[in-house]
Amino acid sequence: MDNATGERAGYRRSAGSPRGEARRLELLAKITDDVAENGLVDFSLRRAARAAGTTHKVLLYHFEGAEDLLRQVVFSLRERRIGNALTAVADAPATLTDRVRAAWESLRDEESELRRVLDQAMGLAMYDPGRYAALGRGASRQYLPTLLSFCPSHWPEQRKFEVASMILATLRGFLVDLLTSDDGSGAEAGFEALLRAVEREEAAP
Incomplete structure (x- = not known):
């Protein structure tokens, strides 16, 4: 699993914006479907990004990190x-x-x-x-x-x-x-x- 503590420096959170929250929920739904199908083994930001069709940097904009x-x-x-x-x-x-x-x-x-x-x-x-x-x-x-x-x-x-x-x-x-x-x-x-x-x-x- 990625350790996102250092990677997320410089990225701001999308919380508080209705548009940002809608995007966060969209990403979360896609990643949740992937985990439901493939389990938690080898879960990482990069795997989650592939499932969501985005990049791990985008995920760090919407989430605090892998955990x-x-x-x-x-x-x-x-x-x-x-x-x-x-x-x-x-x-x-x-x-x-x-x-x-x-x-x-x-x-x-x-x-x-x-x-x-x-x-x-x-x-x-x-x-x-x-x-x-x-x-x-x-x-x-x-x-x-x-x-x-x-x-x-x-x-x-x-x-x-x-x-x-x-x-x-x-x-x-x-x-x-x-x-x-x-x-x-x-x-x-x-x-x-x-x-x-x-x-x-x-x-x-």
Whole structure:
């Protein structure tokens, strides 16, 4: 991956300009599509520039560097995952248990490329936290609001946070199991146990 710290000297950011922001989003969408298809291995500003049909200097005008660009790409891919889950949940009954089931089915059946890239991002955060910690920290902050919204509206905020955090951590573990096991039977069995725990939470006063 390029170290853009020195390269970006002399380039100004496009933030604040509507035209510049529109161009940034256009570039980001093209690069995100490339990463979704080809993964994070050998990601660099120059590879991103080729995917976007521009130069790495243009990217440095719109982004702070390779790591900033990577963070925004991963954020965009997580937004795709959240959007897919919300679409699935929209047709589910209003109970937390049914919403969690629908979200899990969306995660379980999502395109393998998307899951692979997001797993790679978490791997980078664990392998080199000094450089990529934001990729790991950002995941919980990005996913939790959706899970909080699934919880019954009358629950106290602390209870919502506790239950949503339990669901998030458990589902992320199941996704790792799906990635590393042959048939996914362990994840499915564990998920049924999670649903029973969620049902007990919903039934509690």
